[in-house]
Amino acid sequence: MTTLQRTATTRRGWLIPAGLLVLGFIPVVAGAVRLTELTAGADITPANERFFAMPLPVVLHIVSVTVYSVLGAFQFAPGFRRRRPGWHRAAGRVLVPSGLVVGLSGLWMTLFYALPAGDQGLLTVFRLGFGSAMVVSIVLGVAAIRRRDIARHRAWMTRGYAIGMGAGTQAVTQAAWIAVSGTPGELTRQLLLGAGWAINVAVAEWVIRRRRRPRVSS
Template identity: 60%
Template sequence: MATTTAAPKKHKDWRILTGLLLLCAFPIFAGSLRLAELTGGAPITPENARFFAVPVPVIVHIIAASLFCVMGAFQFAPGLRRRRLGLHRVSGRALVPLGLAAALSALWMTFFYPSPPGDGPLLFAFRVVFGSGMAVALVLGTVAVLRRDIRRHRAWMIRGYAIGMGAGTQVLTHVPWALAFGAPGELTHALLMAAGWVINLVVAERVIRQP
């Protein structure tokens, strides 16, 4: 009976991991192209000039966000977390600084890089709100676990991870729009970006409320 019960749980773990890792793949691929561009002597264009002028924040963001998303996926498989609690704790100690590096570098880029064409004040505001929200969620999750409040720790870490995974979901909000209507305008682009974060947070809240 124990083996029969364990099998569906393992399948659930793999479904969760596969879904999260596939979602990670979109921004990681784009980030890898950006890193190759910065390190491979690609020509400087108006679109990438800001990254060549000050490359450290975008490099930190790509590396930290990629590791945060991939390592974080393994934290949210319930069966794996129960079977490897020590690994969960060790990974968590790495994930918090990685997540904060991703969030804070994103905020730095929002405030100090010149805005590319197609962005605008609404998207600027969304990036500040969700970037700050990710950092706050990770800090609150850390404070909760230090107080041995595992329920709040889990909730805040799920929220922080959901925001960090926004770039993957934003691909899914933009591609159908682009195929149906062409490149979005400034307002639509901002709303599609926000939709990626909001969708993830809605899913996160449903997961948090599961028994």
């Protein structure tokens, strides 16, 4: 492989992490705004009063999801991961607890916060289902690497990360709907949020199956 080919391959290897960072930008910014509200003493409204009444779960959720989305993106740069295996393992030790806090704090808020009417019903089912799936995926990913089963480890951690990045895709699905049809109704909004998680899971499964295909040498 020539130097030019290696450079092109390296650049392509960074496309996925860059895309994931872009996808996570809106949720990260939204989380930063929420933290600013809590720390600066913003006006309490029906939409945010639950966070002021009990700020710890949402603060943990925002901080952990920021770490998880940003640091996790670099785990999808194959060349970087191969060149720095020590970094990959060190980052994993941060990502696992961060991901578990993301999932568990999300479940806690769904079960114990006084949710507004638009967040109840079907959306509660989505949050409980996908939040539980995220936690289980991370736990199974850790169990797999302890058995030195790298393929299953990568598969389960990919699933967990895909679910954790749901908020980024949800911003896209809602923005696309608003651009075409205007502000969605309550049920449509809940379905668009569910679609964000479902799209990410579908893409993750496609990636996992693509990895499993045997490479045909020319």
